[in-house]
Amino acid sequence: MESPFRSEAAAFRFLLITIGAFALIVVASWINTWLGVVVWLLLSAAAAWVYLQQRGPKAPPEHVEHVGPPDERRILVIANETVGAEELLSAISERALGTRAQFLVVTPALTSRLKTWTSDEDAARLAAQQRLDATLAHLASVGIDAQGEVGDLDPLLAIQDAVHEFHPDEIVISTHPEGQSNWLERGVVAGARERFDVPVAHVVVDLDRAP
Amino acid sequence: MTSHAEALHEQHGPPEANQSSRVDARTLGIFLFIGSEIMLFGSFFAAYFFIRVVNPEASTILPEAWQFWPPCKEPPAGGVCTAGQYEFPVFVAGVNTAILVTSSFTMHWALQSIKRGQRAGFLAGMVLTFLMGFAFLLTQAIEYLNVGFNTGDGAFASVFFGLTGLHGAHVAVGLTLLGMVIVRGFRGHYSPEHHHGVELPGIYWHFVDIMWIVVYSAVYLL
Numbered sequence: 443m444e445s446p447f448r449s450e451a452a453a454f455r456f457l458l459i460t461i462g463a464f465a466l467i468v469v470a471s472w473i474n475t476w477l478g479v480v481v482w483l484l485l486s487a488a489a490a491w492v493y494l495q496q497r498g499p500k501a502p503p504e505h506v507e508h509v510g511p512p513d514e515r516r517i518l519v520i521a522n523e524t525v526g527a528e529e530l531l532s533a534i535s536e537r538a539l540g541t542r543a544q545f546l547v548v549t550p551a552l553t554s555r556l557k558t559w560t561s562d563e564d565a566a567r568l569a570a571q572q573r574l575d576a577t578l579a580h581l582a583s584v585g586i587d588a589q590g591e592v593g594d595l596d597p598l599l600a601i602q603d604a605v606h607e608f609h610p611d612e613i614v615i616s617t618h619p620e621g622q623s624n625w626l627e628r629g630v631v632a633g634a635r636e637r638f639d640v641p642v643a644h645v646v647v648d649l650d651r652a653p
Numbered sequence: 654m655t656s657h658a659e660a661l662h663e664q665h666g667p668p669e670a671n672q673s674s675r676v677d678a679r680t681l682g683i684f685l686f687i688g689s690e691i692m693l694f695g696s697f698f699a700a701y702f703f704i705r706v707v708n709p710e711a712s713t714i715l716p717e718a719w720q721f722w723p724p725c726k727e728p729p730a731g732g733v734c735t736a737g738q739y740e741f742p743v744f745v746a747g748v749n750t751a752i753l754v755t756s757s758f759t760m761h762w763a764l765q766s767i768k769r770g771q772r773a774g775f776l777a778g779m780v781l782t783f784l785m786g787f788a789f790l791l792t793q794a795i796e797y798l799n800v801g802f803n804t805g806d807g808a809f810a811s812v813f814f815g816l817t818g819l820h821g822a823h824v825a826v827g828l829t830l831l832g833m834v835i836v837r838g839f840r841g842h843y844s845p846e847h848h849h850g851v852e853l854p855g856i857y858w859h860f861v862d863i864m865w866i867v868v869y870s871a872v873y874l875l
Contacts, residue, residue: 451761461754464866
């Protein structure tokens, strides 16, 4: 929902709505105290309904334009704690075989929202950068030329940023298994599939089983 | 490692920030402001409803007088307020409400005028808004002098003066902002393209008006 104070016109409209709502509540209360309570509850329910309606239907998936040579595939990889795992490196290697492919590895900086709002995210970005550097070095050692960057703490925003910049033909998201993954709980994979019209592959990495 | 930004863009200086990754400063500012105002007014409303609903015995220093709202001026005899109850000046505050609501209309008119390049309408709207705001504050001051009770008469008076006074302080701040807009307006500032300095005080003024609707309904009418 947009802020009712986003502009003078919106604030003025909100004032008129407030006057109408409180006039109804006061008149109902004069008739009967409990009627006033009922009107207040009804108006609150109406406000909640309007809020839900304003969210509207889901937007169609965003079209991601292919850029670069026609025979080249661009793969966006999103991972953080699982970024160096064998399962993910295998998935990247598979995609690098037999075709020209460009890779962009994005590691969202994991930190709390409070720290983000207070710009206290240096430590999280440093940790993400270190994981990313190790992964890129590993990929380079097996002949895969990948680029990388640290992304927003919100993985969907990190994906969105990278999509707008990199124009991938496929997105690969690496997470912990179901039940251990915060990203899965937040619906990151499903969200990416809803937002973009490119294939989204999900690689599950169980670090507890790693040798 | 070659960073992606370097590979794609040959540019000097830091790369441009991705907007989706940042909290917009204006959005953050207005949310922080609204949040702080909600907490401020919320604490005063909490005190008001606590005295009125949860712990009415504390509303007055007179025994048994709390059984009425507003409390009796003297202890009731046989369940009846023989000396009558304290009264909130509902009618005067109602007139004041009309003045303040009208000032929001003139504020809206002023902004619409400057957006259309009509300076006369803009200046007239701003001056009218200021005068009505000043009239509101003046009326409230006179109301305080003649209301017939003071904070020493009980907590009901404290919460009354607290809530309406808090709102009055907001009106005073709003008047200061409006005054600055008027001075700048008469100096030829603002245009259809540049009227942000009018828009923001306008938002604040409507906010103050909205809060008064809530205060007036809760304190005077209900």
